[in-house]
Amino acid sequence: MAKVIINSTRKRGKINKNIYGQFAEHLGRCIYGGVYVEDESIPNIRCIRTDVVEALKQLKVPVLRWPGGCFADDYHWRDGIGEKSKRPYMVNTNWGGVVENNHFGTHEFFDLCDQIGAEPYICGNVGSGTVQEMRDWIEYMTFDGASPLADERRANGREKPWKLKYFGVGNENWGCGGGMRPEYYADLFRRYSTFVRSYGDESIYKIACGANVDDNEWTNVLMREASRHMSGISLHYYTLPTGDFQNKGDSLMFDEQDWYKTLKEAVRMDAIISGHCAIMDRYDPERKVGLIVDEWGTWYNVMPGTNPGFLYQQNTMRDAIAAILTLHIFHNHSDRVVMANIAQLINVLQSMILTEGEKMLLTPTYHIMRMMNTHQDAELIDIDYNSGKTGTGDVIVPKISVSASVKDSAMTISMCNTSLTEAEEMDIEIRDSLYSLASAELLTAGDMHDCNTFDEPEKIIPKKLGVQLNGGKLSVKLPPMSAAVITLR
Numbered sequence: 001m002a003k004v005i006i007n008s009t010r011k012r013g014k015i016n017k018n019i020y021g022q023f024a025e026h027l028g029r030c031i032y033g034g035v036y037v038e039d040e041s042i043p044n045i046r047c048i049r050t051d052v053v054e055a056l057k058q059l060k061v062p063v064l065r066w067p068g069g070c071f072a073d074d075y076h077w078r079d080g081i082g083e084k085s086k087r088p089y090m091v092n093t094n095w096g097g098v099v100e101n102n103h104f105g106t107h108e109f110f111d112l113c114d115q116i117g118a119e120p121y122i123c124g125n126v127g128s129g130t131v132q133e134m135r136d137w138i139e140y141m142t143f144d145g146a147s148p149l150a151d152e153r154r155a156n157g158r159e160k161p162w163k164l165k166y167f168g169v170g171n172e173n174w175g176c177g178g179g180m181r182p183e184y185y186a187d188l189f190r191r192y193s194t195f196v197r198s199y200g201d202e203s204i205y206k207i208a209c210g211a212n213v214d215d216n217e218w219t220n221v222l223m224r225e226a227s228r229h230m231s232g233i234s235l236h237y238y239t240l241p242t243g244d245f246q247n248k249g250d251s252l253m254f255d256e257q258d259w260y261k262t263l264k265e266a267v268r269m270d271a272i273i274s275g276h277c278a279i280m281d282r283y284d285p286e287r288k289v290g291l292i293v294d295e296w297g298t299w300y301n302v303m304p305g306t307n308p309g310f311l312y313q314q315n316t317m318r319d320a321i322a323a324i325l326t327l328h329i330f331h332n333h334s335d336r337v338v339m340a341n342i343a344q345l346i347n348v349l350q351s352m353i354l355t356e357g358e359k360m361l362l363t364p365t366y367h368i369m370r371m372m373n374t375h376q377d378a379e380l381i382d383i384d385y386n387s388g389k390t391g392t393g394d395v396i397v398p399k400i401s402v403s404a405s406v407k408d409s410a411m412t413i414s415m416c417n418t419s420l421t422e423a424e425e426m427d428i429e430i431r432d433s434l435y436s437l438a439s440a441e442l443l444t445a446g447d448m449h450d451c452n453t454f455d456e457p458e459k460i461i462p463k464k465l466g467v468q469l470n471g472g473k474l475s476v477k478l479p480p481m482s483a484a485v486i487t488l489r
Contacts, residue, residue: 002426003427004384004428006382006404008381011382012334013380014378014379016338017062018119018339019327019330020061020373021062022342023066025068025071026092027068028312029348030348032103034345035052035112036049045115053116055352059369060117062119063118064112065123066120070172070177071094072123072124072171073127073178077137080102080103089102094176096308107158109122120163121294126188134196141164142161142204143161144161145199165205166204167196168207169192170189170192173209174215182222183221185209186225186226190225206229207233209233211236214275227283230289231290232338237268237272237295237296238298239262239299240298240300241262249262251303252316257392260395260420261395262298266298266325269293269296290339291333293339295343296326297323317443319350319364320443321416328414331405352369364443367460374405374412379405380403381406381411383404387399390418400416402415412485417480418481426474430473432472435469438469438489440476440486440487441462442478442482443482443484444480448481
């Protein structure tokens, strides 16, 4: 039995809602066919799918990152404005060599954000773009006065400027964004970010391209040379069951060891964040610079028969468990981690949604993100518990993970059981409890390979979990490979 003590009066700071952010790149069928359709047979508002919008509203998506990813440093914003029939085509060399018609551009992105209620987070082009190009884009989007660029925006149908709070100065500039050294990028960031000017009342939150996984030297150089010029610095880490990008394993055909290897790689996020935070603390002890984990999630080999450049994979309870483990890590680092963007929104990597023509389904990861969204902007509560251990052979992972928060007189407790074979009895004591009602949802599967398909779109869905609150104590039984979220009022 797992004993959990929740010290409800001991608060550890706010869980920034942006930790539950999303990422949409011009990659595979994320944008075209996923978010955006020009097929009248699929219900849409200004070509943005209504079924997708309604699903994303349920997630309460706080922030959406666009247009990349690697695509961002090949993207030239002028190609995506004006009359669609006159927009130039381009070849998406990063992802499958497909022809991009640029019908989804700046106006369409802000429309999507408006429809789902998300803050826009735009990633600018440093790798192949110019300082003036980036500067002009900011003015086009955000200037309310009379200028050629603002007037051009108005002529393209948008009278008032958009509110743009978050802007990334390049993406993966150590790799697909230019193969740069940290010293070189630090100088470029200082230069480019100078021209990311705030035309409105609110200053733009400027995000520097940060490290790949545990490249602490990149973080050290950027913080040393440019921290006073940035609001945040990014971090990218993908969970690979094999730890090898050349052969990442399969999203459906995996064994017990693969299950535990994947979860072990997921919890590695804690050590990676801790390493970067230690460096950031040296240069920024007041923690003014936020850590933005704007690409994270599971990454497997593409599904057989699909375009290798489209990164299409399935989604099982393994992915849902990896997600809750990672989100709990973000909670525990909420003093520094102020945003995270899971990759990606639709049809790519660890997706929330899969589409096929007019069909749409919700993945287990979608359900976890929806179940946990009451943690957004809530106060993290101190918890004492022994996570226990499970696994196979020499691959050992924590058996349980628990997080709790309070907002609007309600407490959210999220938890998971990573074991494939053993249930876990949870004995939860809530000290100084003022609550009398409890409700809960459970997400689990009958087999570790189960997933939602277009033939069986609801094979894995949340179900009501019976819980009782008696004198500040809860007893919950977590089945193998399961996650639950309890709400106390």
